[in-house]
Structures are given as C-alpha cells and as structure tokens.
Amino acid sequence: MQQESTQHRWRQRGKAWLPVAAGSLAGVYFALAAWLNPLEVAADAPCGEPGVLLSALQGEVSPRTGDWVTVEAVVSADFTHEDGFGGFFLQQPAAEVAPDKTRSRGLFVYAPETQVVVGERLRLRGQVGQHHGMTQLSRIQIEGRCGEHGALTPVPVSLPLTEAQRHRLQGMVITLEPPITVTGNYSLGRFGTLKLADERLYIPTQLALPGQAAQRLAAANRERMLILDNGSRRQFPDPVPYPPEGLTAERTVRTGDQLEALTGVLDYRYDNWRLQPLSTPLFNTANPRPQAPPAPEAGQLRLAAFNVENYFNGNQGFPTPRGAISPRELARQEAKLSAVLRGLQAAAVGLVEVANDGYGADSSIASLAAMAGEDWAWATPETPRTGSDEITNGLIYDRRQLVALGPAFSPEHRAFMGGNRPPLGQWLRHRHSGVTVLVVVNHWKSKRCGNATGEQQDQNDGQACWNPLRLAAAEALIQWLGTLPEAAHSPVLLLGDLNAYAREEPLQRLAAAGFTNLLAEQQPPPHSYVFMGQSGTLDYALGNPPLLALLEQVQLWGINGDEPPLLDYRLGGKTREQRQQLFSDSPWRSSDHDPIWVDIRPN
Structure with a gap:
C-alpha cells in the first residue's frame, strides 16, 4: 500500500x-x-x-x-x-x-x-x-x-444489475445513470424509501403467462430494481426525505416519475440492495396527476367500478372492523371518496369492499350513494345481506339516468361461500335509450396466502396463493350467467376487483367464455394497483359481444395506485403537522386501487 x-x-x-x-x-x-x-x-x-x-x-x-x-x-x-x-x-x-x-x-x-x-x-x-x-x-x-485523500471517483453504473455485479460493487461509491424511474413508493411514509428501476416494472403475470415465462420476467425485474434509501434507520420520518422540496398533499412522488443521475453507496441492508445517496436526488415529474374524466357526451352512458378500500360508515360504532377507526378518520375518508364518486361523472358505480351491514337507510352503501349525489340510489337484493364476509359488493346509480329492473341478485354457489365474495347482479335500463344492461360487481379472493393449503398455496408460477379458488369463481360466474336467458343477447358488463392479473388463468377463462377485457389492447400496459414496486391490473371491466358493440371508450383514472399511501386519510404514523400537510379532500390516494370507467352509446 x-x-x-x-x-x-x-x-x-x-x-x-x-x-x-x-x-x-x-x-x-x-x-x-x-x-x-x-x-x-x-x-x-x-x-x-x-x-x-x-x-x-x-x-x-x-x-x-x-x-x-x-x-x-x-x-x-x-x-x-x-x-x-x-x-x-x-x-x-x-x-x-x-x-x-x-x-x-x-x-x-x-x-x-x-x-x-x-x-x-x-x-x-x-x-x-x-x-x-x-x-x-x-x-x-x-x-x-x-x-x-479527498473525493473518490464514483463507478458509473446503470440498471439492470445482476446479483454478481451488485456484490462486486457492494459498499462502493457509484453513480447510477439514467434512465431511473420510480417504480414503487409504498414505504416512503414508514421508511423514507423509494423503489427505482430503469422503467416502470410490471407484475410478471400482467405481461407473461404463468409458469416459466413469468418466472423469467420476475428474475429480470429483480435485476432491474434498486431501493433508494436515505441514510437513516428512522421509521415514520418527518420530514419525509422525498421529494427534497418536501412531500405535501399537492407535491407528491408518483410511480413513473424519473430521476437524474444519482451518486451514492451501494448497500445491502434489511435483505435488500439499496443506494444510500451522497447527493440530493433530483426528480422529474414524468407521470403527472391525471385530469378528471371528461363529462360523457350526449347519448353516452358511463358505468364505473371502484374498490373503496374497506368503507365502514360507523353505524355500529368505532373502531370499525376495517377502514376508518375514528369519526375523524371517517370524515377524511368520506371527503376523498366523495371527490372520486362525483369526479367519475358516471351513471352507475359498482363498489368493492363495502361494509356488509345491510341495505337500510343507515347502511354503508346508502352513505356511498349519498356521497355521489342526492338523486342516487343503491341496488338492493331480497336478502338482508350478501354473503357472510365483513365486506361485500354494492352498486349505486343515478335515478335520473337509470332505472333498476327488479332487485339485485347473486348466485348460490360454493365458490362464493368463502374467500370469493358473491357477485352482485343488477339489470339497469337507460332512461334515454331504453337499452337494458346487466351489471355484475365482483370481488375475488386476494393473493395473501394466510391459511392456504394444498393446491391453494403458491405454486411458484406467478399467480400467488388461492389461484384455484379464483379460477373456480370464474367458472361459477360463467355457469351462473349461462342460466340467465336474457344475458345471452343483452349487454353484460362485469366489473370489480378480481385479484388476478391480466395473463392469469381466471382472466383467460373469462376470455374463453366470451368476456373481453376492455383494457387488454391499451399501451403502455394499464395498471390499477402497485405491489412491491410492480404495477398491474386487478380491477377490470369485461364485456360480452353485445356490450362490445356499444363500447366507445374505457379508462382507468390513475388517482391511487401511483400515489404514496402516506397521502391517504389515515392518521396513524403521522405527526400532527403531517396530518394537516399531507391531507386534502381530493381524490388522490382515496383508496389503494384506481377506479375504472366505461362509456357506451346505447342504441
């Protein structure tokens, strides 16, 4: 030496x-x-x-x-x-x-x-x-x-980086060269970190078929991802380190935003590769917040779906089983949900993760209808509750535009007696055109493994746990719709959170039965949810041929999945100042899923 x-x-x-x-x-x-x-x-x-x-x-x-x-x-x-x-x-x-x-x-x-x-x-x-x-x-x-000695010369690198390449650089000063894209911001509030990649990363089965193709894409995603840390082990930091100007309800870091070249130490900590920055990261707003959907044109009918992330209106006291745990949190949650329901400008909205507390005037579904407008009503089945879970599906509609034909209805099938919530069907007649549409709201079993056993466990094919149960829901839904003679020749729109990505078996089964994913041809690939720094669609609108004949456009409203969870209605994990600075009665991070809307032109 x-x-x-x-x-x-x-x-x-x-x-x-x-x-x-x-x-x-x-x-x-x-x-x-x-x-x-x-x-x-x-x-x-x-x-x-x-x-x-x-x-x-x-x-x-x-x-x-x-x-x-x-x-x-x-x-x-x-x-x-x-x-x-x-x-x-x-x-x-x-x-x-x-x-x-x-x-x-x-x-x-x-x-x-x-x-x-x-x-x-x-x-x-x-x-x-x-x-x-x-x-x-x-x-x-x-x-x-x-x-x-003075400053060390950083080693220039770019993503992707193999595991071997990362080990060769561990503990060294590097300069990460563009392109650098924020591909996840879930931990920004708790740990002050962001997930970076060379571009937005997608859940493998959003793009590839389950099995080897999905496994290859998962391996490639691992090489393309790197965590941007902040040199601190503090949890729930205040101020939040990113963006450097300060995170507020109006100033955010969205998935899809980009960074300039970034110098730091390549670190392996808490089971992940991280970049500990030695200079202030410079962000570019490459994925700005989208505008609200435009109003439907004359003669169009807009139908939408929205996962409201466990809305309980507190009619049985606080804390509620899920969702807001206090009246103050509930008021903040309702302000955001109201902004979404009104901003969609839809004639009907299928709702997922609504408290299963009945259909009376004090029910949670009634509260959601009131948020949408004074002329709104809710679909009501003949049973006092739908399913046995704490949450259920619902549908609200504008009585000025639509008439509900009969009560809402659901199939009685073992596939919907545990894990998968029963679908909620409702025939709706468009007042202007007289066209009748069957809307079915769905919510299938999530990918969380929990007590999964046997074939319901993760098979390492990219579909995670409970895939056979979700596939059974698809089969049961198809069989049930086949028992409805009117459904064969009428427009049928399937809405909701299927908890399956676009190339997974449940979506393939629905496609084989004649139900087209209305988002399937969009580029770049659409996404309604971001999980572990990877984007994909869990929320869908699928239509049969009569529905496709009326279709004019379909879009996701990207107000939630790309936003940091820290901007939601919750009070926990935030300082007194953050509870004010990070909240607004706006649609941003009103839920963890993005809503989807469909415009049809009934003839």
Whole structure:
C-alpha cells in the first residue's frame, strides 16, 4: 500500500501522533475526530504499512468471517449520525490496488461511537463478520488517521444489475445513470424509501403467462430494481426525505416519475440492495396527476367500478372492523371518496369492499350513494345481506339516468361461500335509450396466502396463493350467467376487483367464455394497483359481444395506485403537522386501487 504523498504536520494527543494535511480544512476535522476518540488511536500510527485489502474480505459471504484484520482505506460515507446506521464505509481507491472486477473495494465498518470525516484515510483493526447478508468490520480499533485523500471517483453504473455485479460493487461509491424511474413508493411514509428501476416494472403475470415465462420476467425485474434509501434507520420520518422540496398533499412522488443521475453507496441492508445517496436526488415529474374524466357526451352512458378500500360508515360504532377507526378518520375518508364518486361523472358505480351491514337507510352503501349525489340510489337484493364476509359488493346509480329492473341478485354457489365474495347482479335500463344492461360487481379472493393449503398455496408460477379458488369463481360466474336467458343477447358488463392479473388463468377463462377485457389492447400496459414496486391490473371491466358493440371508450383514472399511501386519510404514523400537510379532500390516494370507467352509446 502506497504512503500518501501529501505533506503532513503532526500534532500530539496523549501518546498518539496524528497527521494533519497542511493547509487543509478537512485536516482540522481529522485532528478533532482523533481528539474526541483518543482511546481508539494507537500510539505508533503505522500508516502505509501492509494490510489486508478490502477486496479480500468481500464476496457473497466473506471468506474471512470471524478473522481479525488490519485495513487501511478512505472513508467514503459517514452514517454515524443520530438515526444513522452506526458506522461508516471505507473504500480503497482504484489506483492503489491491482485491477479486480470480481470483488468490491468497499466495506461497512460498524463503529457507532467513532467520529470520522469523509475523505479521511484510516488505518484500523477489526473483526470480519456478516450482518443480515452484508460483510462488515466491527469491534474496531483505529491504529492511525492517515491524512486526507479527498473525493473518490464514483463507478458509473446503470440498471439492470445482476446479483454478481451488485456484490462486486457492494459498499462502493457509484453513480447510477439514467434512465431511473420510480417504480414503487409504498414505504416512503414508514421508511423514507423509494423503489427505482430503469422503467416502470410490471407484475410478471400482467405481461407473461404463468409458469416459466413469468418466472423469467420476475428474475429480470429483480435485476432491474434498486431501493433508494436515505441514510437513516428512522421509521415514520418527518420530514419525509422525498421529494427534497418536501412531500405535501399537492407535491407528491408518483410511480413513473424519473430521476437524474444519482451518486451514492451501494448497500445491502434489511435483505435488500439499496443506494444510500451522497447527493440530493433530483426528480422529474414524468407521470403527472391525471385530469378528471371528461363529462360523457350526449347519448353516452358511463358505468364505473371502484374498490373503496374497506368503507365502514360507523353505524355500529368505532373502531370499525376495517377502514376508518375514528369519526375523524371517517370524515377524511368520506371527503376523498366523495371527490372520486362525483369526479367519475358516471351513471352507475359498482363498489368493492363495502361494509356488509345491510341495505337500510343507515347502511354503508346508502352513505356511498349519498356521497355521489342526492338523486342516487343503491341496488338492493331480497336478502338482508350478501354473503357472510365483513365486506361485500354494492352498486349505486343515478335515478335520473337509470332505472333498476327488479332487485339485485347473486348466485348460490360454493365458490362464493368463502374467500370469493358473491357477485352482485343488477339489470339497469337507460332512461334515454331504453337499452337494458346487466351489471355484475365482483370481488375475488386476494393473493395473501394466510391459511392456504394444498393446491391453494403458491405454486411458484406467478399467480400467488388461492389461484384455484379464483379460477373456480370464474367458472361459477360463467355457469351462473349461462342460466340467465336474457344475458345471452343483452349487454353484460362485469366489473370489480378480481385479484388476478391480466395473463392469469381466471382472466383467460373469462376470455374463453366470451368476456373481453376492455383494457387488454391499451399501451403502455394499464395498471390499477402497485405491489412491491410492480404495477398491474386487478380491477377490470369485461364485456360480452353485445356490450362490445356499444363500447366507445374505457379508462382507468390513475388517482391511487401511483400515489404514496402516506397521502391517504389515515392518521396513524403521522405527526400532527403531517396530518394537516399531507391531507386534502381530493381524490388522490382515496383508496389503494384506481377506479375504472366505461362509456357506451346505447342504441
């Protein structure tokens, strides 16, 4: 290892002589760091003597785990601050070691009580270990503060990065080059992090058939994704680190937004690869908030669907089984839902995740109808409740435009007696044209595994858990509609949250039965939900041939899936100031799903 050529002045602290680069302001900090940590500095300060290369300690698992080693390298990043990671990163400059593109030249040093300065050269001794998959040194003793090296040259990289490539760069300063796209913001509120990729990532089965094709796409997505961290282990940060100007109800970071080139340390922490930025990220609004749907044209009929994310109106007291847990939260939730229901400008809206509390004047479905407008009513079956779950499906409609023909109805089938909620069907007649449409609102079993057993477990084909149960719902729905003679020649519109992505088996089965996914041909691929940094459609409008003959347009209103959950109505996990700054009575993050609307022109 080469001795620094920089000339040094020497100051004594106890029995240790400390080098200070002449004429360097950083040198003053080096001396101060040593003064504050006298017990960590050995008296002889043997800078420049042979030591172990950092690359010799690196690998997917360090070959020197448990060993005590002496290293000398440059401080590349300091995270010893309050709420930091309790340590700092070292890196050996490329000019000082033989070229080796197979191992990293960086390393994390766990030393929570040690003060260091970025750019300082340190010689230290410590024990090699693994911490949650990351190689690190701990239990250190600083043997020498060896002067100022200055800034390290970042390694330019771009996504995708293979696992092997990431290991070669672990702990090193890199510059992530564009294109850089925000592909997930779910953890922005709790951990202050964003998921990045070279472009928006999609759930594999949104684009590929289940099985090997989906598995290949999942592997590619892993190589394309990287977490943008913030150098802190603090949860529920205030202020939220991104955007740097401050997150508010009006100023957001949406999935699909982009970043300029970004310099930081490539880190592996909490079971994920992360970039700890060393400069302020610069965001570009590449996916601005969309405008509200335009009003339907004269003669058009608009039908819509919306997952209201567990709306309970509090008619049985608080906390409710799901949704808002207090009157204050309920008021905030209702303000947002009202903005959506009115903003859709639809004649009927199929609703998912509504409290299954009946159909009376004080029911949750009645409250949703009132939010939509004073002329709105709700579909009412002959039974007091639909299904046995805490939530159910519902439908509200504008009586000025539509007439409900008879009561709402649902099939009695074992496929809808557990997990899948019973579909809710309602015949509606358009007052202007006299055309009758059958609208069926659906909500199938989610992909959460829970108590899944046997074939209902995840088969590693991309469809997650409970796929056979969702497929059974598709089969039962088709059989049931086949028992309705009028449905064969009338427009039928299937709406709702199917909890299956576009290329999965339940959607294939519906297509084979003649029900077309009305979003299928849209480009770029549509999405109504973002999960684990990947986008896809769970919410659908599907039509039979008579419905397709009337179809004019179909769109998702991207008000929720792309927005950070922190902007929702909830009060938990927010400071008093954030509860004000992050909330508005607007449609943004009114739910976790985007609504879908369909315009038809009845003849």
